[in-house]
Amino acid sequence: MAQALDHSKWQIALQIEAIINQMIPEGGDRVRTEDVYNTIERPKEPKMGDYACPCFRFAKAVRKKPPELASAICEGLLADGGAWIEHAETVGPFLNLKVKLATLSKYLFSEVQSGEYFKKIAVQSEKPKVMIEYSQPNTHKVFHVGHMRNVALGDGLGRLYEYCGYPVVMANYIGDEGAHIAKCLWYIQKHNLKTPEQGQGEWLGEIYSKACILLEDASAEEKAKYQEEVSEVLRAIESKKGETFDFWQTSRQWSIDDFKDIYSWVGARFDHWFSESEVSEESQKIVEEFLDKGVFVEDDGAIGIDLKDDKLGFVILRKRDGNTLYATKDLALARRKYSEFEIIKSIYVVASEQNLHFKQVFKTLEKMGFEQAKDCYHLSYGMVVLPDGKMSSRKGNVITFKELKQALTVEMEKKLEKYQGEWTAEEIADTNHKLCVGAIRYGMICSDPVKDIVFNIQDWTSFEGNTGPYLMYAYARTKSIMTKAQDQGLEANPEFHHLLKEDDERELLRFLNDFNNAVLQSCEGNRLSSLAHFLFDMCKTYNRMLSNVSILKADSDDLKRARLALLDTFATTLKTGLEILGINTPERM
Ligand code: ARG
Helix, strand or coil: CCCCCCHHHHHHHHHHHHHHHHHCCCCCCCCCHHHHHHHCECCCCHHHCCEEEECHHHHHHHCCCHHHHHHHHHHHHHHHCCCCEEEEEEECCEEEEEECHHHHHHHHHHHHHHCHHHHHHHHHCCCCCEEEECCCCECCCCCEHHHHHHHHHHHHHHHHHHHCCCCEEEEEEEECCCHHHHHHHHHHHHCCCCCCCCCHHHHHHHHHHHHHHHHHHCCHHHHHHHHHHHHHHHHHHHCCCCHHHHHHHHHHHHHHHHHHHHHHHHCCCCCEEEEHHHHHHHHHHHHHHHHHCCCCEEECCEEEEECHHHCCCEEEEECCCCCECHHHHHHHHHHHHHHHHCCCEEEEEEEHHHHHHHHHHHHHHHHCCCHHHHHEEEEEECCEEECCECCCCCCCCCCEHHHHHHHHHHHHHHHHHHHECCECHHHHHHHHHHHHHHHHHHHHHCCCCCCCEECCHHHHHCCCCCCHHHHHHHHHHHHHHHHHHHHCCCCCCHHHHHHCCCHHHHHHHHHHHHHHHHHHHHHHCCCHHHHHHHHHHHHHHHHHHHHHCCCCCCCCHHHHHHHHHHHHHHHHHHHHHHHHCCCCCCCCC
């Protein structure tokens, strides 16, 4: 183990290891620090101490019963003293330990201040290159609140991987061909609609919904006629020339420009943009190639792959009319990702409705002999529902991005009204924006991704409860205490760390010490929600500390300085954690 993430636990493990090894009879196998480190646990209840070491595992090596060994180690630790242990006691075979707060705080203050602390995971080992594909909206369709969950999860995941030292390629995959586009363009042509001067992207989305309604409500006779007209538009686009094709290109760009504005507002990054139209041709070639190889088979004029033995059915890859499908394009896309970007792992952030689709795609890739299929991972997530039920464009209860942004901004304006006159208009607008993004991002990621979530603007924008603004406020509150201190001529001073002795301080330090482990776990499980929970719990502990422990009214100036150093360390850690979630938090509120 090159670098243990929990430094205090490592130091304690070193001490315990030395004591155990002294007891091992000549010729016996020595224990390793890693083994001790991995055995030591964090008790859930802070009352039980900071660490607990169950001694079963090492008892045999020293030819003692576990409780005996626990007592022997305990005696050794108490006699030895050392920099890290404040207290040790045994409960049967368990050794319960309390860390020396002065040593821990000294260590954390300096590591966090220098920034070394936040590099620890990244420097542990060299990490392979990862591609995270997310967002993937369809052009000519409206971008709504449901799409924001994907953006928050995908962009957040990228930040999480980067914090942990992975080189990351953030990719988009635009759905820019197929029936939905033909329907939209068909409706425009049919009604000879003039394109508006502004907001064209959104206009396309509205037109698409209207086209769907027209088609759905049509009589059987009309429907057949309309469908033929739509197919004609589709063929015109595919012909790659002529007026319809030109308009497809122009209108496609309107949607993309809209998407870019949205990403810029929420601060989402993309390094590369793929599109369905770009892999279409390649998907045809794949069909030919693997039909020849006998991996794909013909079935009633269509071509597909038989995955019935894998309980994934028969997957059609080319229809009788010669067109490839969504799944076929994914085969081409997967190959392209690996061949062009030298990635080792490929993550797809896509809603759970497509669980079967990805199982089929990855299995097909495997049957094609594409070795990297095993390193393709679908990060599936549940739906965003509204308090009154599922969103449906038919029912007209979709919240578009524009409406979402507007509603959030108005909500935050109410909360920031008190700063009118005191702050500049720019600062108010900037804070408003940060709070809106924080509220929406946090709301989208704080629940387990597999679960459906209810979008509730009142709850999500509240400064109380498990929300983005609650966490952001904890940061601003700290900064405001630090500013007040400065006005009184007081600065944080880590030199006085040894004055911190309260249980509330200990609990907060424990959170600060566990930050990297929480991030790593979140990354390993692809669960941003677990990091969000950790930060929420840390903030609750912090706020409790503030109500129990005085900062600026502490007994001595030196104690004030020590506590300010703790606040400073907390603020830096929280800010870093929020940044991983994609939340840029204001300095004051
Ligand atoms: N554009 C697709 C949709 O809206 C999602 C694409 C997901 N990514 C993929 N590689 N299939 O359903």
